[in-house]
Every structure is written in structure tokens, then in C-alpha cells.
Amino acid sequence: MVEHLQQYGVISSEKVARVMETIDRALFVPDRTPAYADCPQEIGYNATISAPHMHATCLQLLEEKLQPGMHALDVGSGTGYLTACFAMMVGPQGRAIGVEHIPELVASSINNIEKSAAAPLLKKGSLSMHVGDGREGWPECAPYDAIHVGAAAPEMPQALLDQLKPGGRMVIPVGNIFQDLKVVDKNPDGSISIRSESSVRYVPLTSRDAQLQS
DSSP states (O other), rough: OHHHHTTTTTTTOHHOOOOOHHHOOGSOOOOSSSSSSOEEEEEEEEEEEEHHHHHHOOOOOOOOOOOOTTEEEEEEESHHHHHHHHHHOTTTTOOOOOOOOSSHHHHHHHHHHTTTHHHHHHHHTSSEESOOOOGGGOGOOOOOOEEEEEEEBSSHHHHHHEEEEEEEEEEEEEEEESSSEEEEOOOOTTTTEEEEEEEEEBBBOHHHHHHHHO
């Protein structure tokens, strides 16, 4: 899978390639699912795990903010795959926080991580998974150097902007029917710079009740 993404120019970073090889995606998708196919997979509860090329893209966009010792937040953490990748990059001195509003997904994500190379970081506490409304972030461990949002927000969530550290970066899909992957940089003076990386299609960032009814 990683070699394929490198051949097609999706992965150019050795660090991203290494972490995606270390965290086995097969541990984070439902049984009998083609784990390494480059497409999103249904994980239940009207949620999906993103395609490998999207995970690679987001890891590369955030790589400079996932250095050892930094803090990272994964909103809509789903099966825990990307949060585990973040944890491996920031290391035992950093913090990687996953927030997901479906309790069953949080429980299964912890089980997935316990089988993976990130298990020692979960045990140590530098990696943790939480049930919560990701639109509100996770203030207890803020501010964050890196924030990733795995569902499309109709507009930029202010709580997440507030929890982004000056010098930090957030990657978030924004839009309803038509969505853009936005790269949000908070400048040292606290001002915000936003650019569009690409057109994308994500499930909506919404309440738990609305998601389960969709």
C-alpha cells in the first residue's frame, strides 16, 4: 500500500511512509474488508475510515507539526488509525488525542490500538481516546500544534481555532455538498491564514444523533 502511494506521488515523505508502514491499517478496518485498497471503508454508525491516500495527504500536510514532543488532536477519530499514526510521530514525550462521539467506535479504537505498534504509547498515556463532541475539541490538552478533522464542517469551528497553538496547523474539510480540504495556519500573532488544498468528499461533522439518523 505504501509503495503504491509512493509510486503515484502521494507520499514523498520518508517519515510518513515509515509511520504508515509501522501502523498496520488491517488492524483498524472491519473483518473481511480490503484493508489496503485505496478507498474509504464503512466502519458502522454511518462513519467511514478515510482512504489511505487521504491519510497520507493529511499526515504530510501536518508533518512539521507532528515533531517529537508536540501535541496533536484528531477529531472524529473513528477506528483510531490516524490518531495512532500521530502518536508514533509525536512520540512518548508528545500527546496524541482522539475524540469521537460514538462510544462504540471509541471502545473498538482502543482495542485496535492495543494490537498495534502504538500500544505502548496508549499504555503510557501519551496517546488517549475520548468520547466527546469533536466540534468542541478537547480543551484539557490544548493548545495543539496539529489538529486533524475527519469529517466535513459546514463552517470553521471556532472552538478548534481557539485550541490551535500559535504556529500550529489544522487540516479540515469544509463545506456541505461541495467540500474543500482547508489548511489553516495560526500565525505567531494569532491571526489565521487559510488555503484550499483539494476538493474532497467526507461525511458531515455533526451531532451524534444526527449522524446515527442519517
